[in-house]
Amino acid sequence: MNRHAIRIATAVVSTALAGGSTAYAQQAPAPAFADLAMPSADVIPSEAYIRSVARSAYVWGWPMMNMLNRRARITQAPHPGLLGGVLPAAPRGQIAMLHDYIAPNQRFIACPNQDVVYGLGFFDLDTEPVVIQAPDFGDRFWVYALYDQRTDQYGELGKPYGSEPGFYLLVGPNWQGEIPDGISGVMHSPTSLANAIPRIFQNDTDEDRAAIQPLINQVVAYPLSEFTGEMKSIDWATAPDIENPEQGGNAETRWVVPDKFFDQFTEVLAMVPPLPGEEAMYAQFQWLMDVVAADPALKAAIVDEAGKAEAEIITPFLQWKHNGKPAGKGWNRSVNNAQWGVDYYDRTGTARSNMFDNRPNETQYFYTDNDAAGGVLDGSKAYAITFAAGEEPPVNGFWSMTLYNKEHFFHPNELNRYSLGTKNTTLTRNADGSLTLYAGATSPGGEKEANWLPAPDGAFSLYIRAYWGKEAILDGTWQPPTIELVE
Structure with a gap:
């Protein structure tokens, strides 16, 4: 007899012995948490x-x-600008924006990408709500990732959600106040400490770098008390830098x-x-x-x-096998990203290895430290990664493959190339329509060099982003490509 059957039988016997009917005995309601005994601080534990x-x-x-200490450091900025000339930083209640891809020498956040122009700001939303502006991005992909202190995203703001241009109000869990006219939507954070990381797609051409400037200049955030109903603008390309004497090192800031x-x-x-x-x-x-x-x-x-x-x-979370779940062909894929709930394992693992993921519907991440045979990726060797014709990541937004060193940062190289994908206009495809990308410390030469990701001499990892993935990305039927050792 199983445990459930034993409980039922016991209830029936008990009521029968009491002379009652054979209706099941009702279980006593669970006590409220407030009524439970609490642990005593007067004990002497081992x-x-x-x-x-x-x-x-x-x-x-x-x-x-991690979030608490990032806010403490970033909000020391006296004004919006670039900390050390490389990282957006602003006083509490504001954001700062880059005006191009993130610099390869920044060490504030691991696993950045060079597909988007980033912004960053930290808030105390119970003290004062924040207004964040969304200009008219047209057909360009954009998403504002809004994070609470747990690193869960709250609110939905961006291209995947059909968000309209306008002014959006970010509020904390305990804020009580009036929402002024002209606000397009309200985003409720479950914690007062929160931040925003806008991501706006930019392709790898001078023309697009110029075209994006007037748009990102309108990506501005400020306390509600400064809201006027008119779009504010900051020329982020000329915003003054902020001195950072702590910059340096190879690993992420601790x-x-x-x-x-x-x-x-x-x-x-x-x-x-x-x-x-x-x-x-x-x-x-x-x-x-x-x-x-x-x-x-x-x-x-x-x-x-x-x-x-x-x-x-x-520290072991830096190994990609400890992040997410297997995705096939030696890769792992992210799980519950930015909507962790009580998935403490993946939340802490991601906070260490690649903090500030987007939600799964916004971005799916695939990563590996190994080739198809299980060997550790090493720049002294050469690798070919082939997407069969029609088998590049199926996305509504864009995709890319990035190469990181063992610390999950870019490897400096003469080509200033750290990722390849939708943003690149010079990729060469094979005669059958497939796309082969190459990774290693030595150039594959000739036409193949346009498809080459330079690697350090030692260990490295590969990381695929699929922004606004289609169903095959979301349900796991699409698998990342095989990484083949070619020499």
């Missing part, structure tokens, strides 16, 4: 137990701490520091409301912080455990 809770807290809270994590963790718990079912987890984490506050030895233990979790759990 260090091992404290470490186990701390490790869970570190992995769970990593993306939200936004989460294990030694400092638990000094800020209670702030994260207070800022981010629990999702349904997370209340018990929040109670355990708050208990952890209360216990260690009274015991310096236990506080030292959780700081030590944070360092171990960073090395043993967070």
Whole structure:
């Protein structure tokens, strides 16, 4: 007899013995969370137990701490502009825009692409809502990715949603106020800390670089108090740069520091409301912080455990096999991107490896560190990646394949070429209509060079983006191409 049958039989027997009918006994209602006993901070737990809770807290809270520290750094900008001349930065409540592709030497965000012109801004939407402008982009692909502190997207704004030009209001969960006339739509963030990352497609020609300038100059955001109903404009190409003495290094800027994590963790718990079912987890984490506050030895233990979790759990997320799910032919594809819910694994993995994904319907990502035979991609070798005729990623927007070094950044090269795809007007196709792209440290020569992605001498990875994918992208029936070792 299975467990369900045992419960039913027990209910029937109980009512029969009581002289009642054989109708099933009603189960008592589950208690409300507020009525449950809470953990006591007066206990004396073992260090091992404290470490186990701390490790869970570190992995769970990593993306939200990442967002908190990015906002703290980026909003130090005295005005909208380019931090270190390479990264959009602005005071809280505003955004800044690039005026071309992102520079290869930036280290603020891993896995950038050179298909779009980016913007970036961070907000405190309960303190004051923000108005963000959407100019008339015509047929050009555009999407404004709006992220809450969990790195989930909120709101729908862009070409895939049929958004009209106009003014859009971003508000926090606790804001109460009047929406003025002239606002085209309201986007509600579930957390006060939020940001926006506009992405506007640009092809790889001087003509399109010129054509996009008046459009991106109208991509402006500002506090609601500054809204007038008239489009503001900033010439982003001439916006003054912002000095950045911290710029440098090969890896991404370290936004989460294990030694400092638990000094800020209670702030994260207070800022981010629990999702349904997370209340018990929040109670355990708050208990952890209360216990260690009274015991310096236990506080030292959780700081030590944070360092171990960073090395043993967070760092391995840089390997693409730990991100998403298999997509065929040695590739992985993203799962639940930017709509993580309680998928803590993929949310934290993406926050470490390629933070700020778009939603699946906006972009699907495919990535690999290996060739079709399972060998590690190495620039000292040469690879051919062939899309059969009609088998390039089926998209309504655009697609690209980007090459990254082992740190998930661009490899500097004389061609200043880091990705190939829809944006490129000089790709050469094979006689049968197929498209072969090449990757390696050495040029394949001749006409093939137009289809070549230069690689470092050592390990590298490949990354396909399918923006606004068609059904075959969304349902997984399209598979990425085979990566063949050619020498």
